[in-house]
Amino acid sequence: MSKEIRKFCHGAAVAAMVGLTALSASAEVSLNVATVDAAGTLRNLAGNRLHTLLREQDAGVQVRHIEGPVLGNAAQVRDQVAEGSVDIIGTDIAWAAPYSNFLKATSFSFVFRDQEHLAGVLDSAMMAELIDEIAAEQGVRILGAAVLPSRAFFTKVTPQRAADFEGLKIRSPQLDNWLESYKAIGANPTPVNWNEVFLALQTGLVDGAHGLPVDVQPNNWHKAAPNVTDLEDMFGVHVWMINETRWSGMSSADQATLVAAIDEVDAWMTATAEAESLSTIASLLDQGGGVFITHNAAKREAVAALAGADKVVAFPEDEREAMRNKALAAGKALEGQATWWAPGVLDELQSVR
Structure with missing residues (x-):
């Protein structure tokens, strides 16, 4: 197996937290999250759900969902995340492809036999190294992935x-x-x-x-x-990308809270898209x-x-x-x-x- 392949998959960013120094979780962390897509679309609803979930939990991490394309298109908002003017974007994995030649394979015709094949690749041990590499080189960390039905x-x-x-x-x-x-x-x-x-x-x-x-x-x-x-x-794949400086400045407890909420929203996205397709x-x-x-x-x-x-x-x-x-x-x-x-x-x- 090539080095590039071994880098590919990641387990919902949990592994990315290992080894980080725990910071005090005194003040509430407030994050801006943009999803770009129009109101009523699955990604838009996912952003709203993430906001509501954390608010109902009264968690130490809260998000403000910026709806629609008010900040620009997906590429522009992704770049805003990299520079730090936006904290998180929820979008198609295709917009992470410029960070990795290998990620381009996730949006290329007929590469994956079915959703299970794609999910197996995304859930393998190969992703964590790639995620850390992207974070170090590009200033953006991928948190979680939801595998969706076929386009x-x-x-x-x-x-x-x-x-x-x-x-x-x-x-x-x-x-x-x-x-x-x-x-x-x-x-x-x-x-x-x-x-x-x-x-x-x-x-x-x-x-x-x-x-x-x-x-x-x-x-x-x-x-x-x-x-x-x-x-x-x-097949569609939704990912959340966070500014790496913002991520590394969060305590390990707040990171875990955010990842758990994202994982829950991702599971909802997958189930909803599959049921309603x-x-x-x-x-x-x-x-x-x-x-x-x-x-x-x-x-x-x-x-x-x-x-x-x-x-x-x-x-x-x-x-x-x-x-x-x-x-x-x-x-x-x-x-x-x-x-x-x-x-x-x-x-x-x-x-x-």
């Missing part, structure tokens, strides 16, 4: 084969791993800020977008791109008038029971496998290049059981 493509067209993604203009954040990921399946990635996606779909700037159904509903993508395609090509898709189909396309028979059956058999379409397994092989080949071609993961990383990830 889905929202499009005006109805993809039913791999070729249907060729040249499709898919909205992407301005991150090289996402850009290359969409190119890997033949699509044409088009950078658009998250809060501008609906307008981009409505005006035709993009043909589709990729996101968690529970986050799409309050952003109304389905009203401009009604067809929902779930190929389990990429298919019912949300059915609701999106009803509101937008589209169909649900997937290779997964169980998901087709579940959505058909909720929305009607005429609302589901099968994506052939062999077509999905063709997309998967194409994406993994593109990912392997990036190995060893500057700013990308080391040679052999994707094969080693695939070998994790």
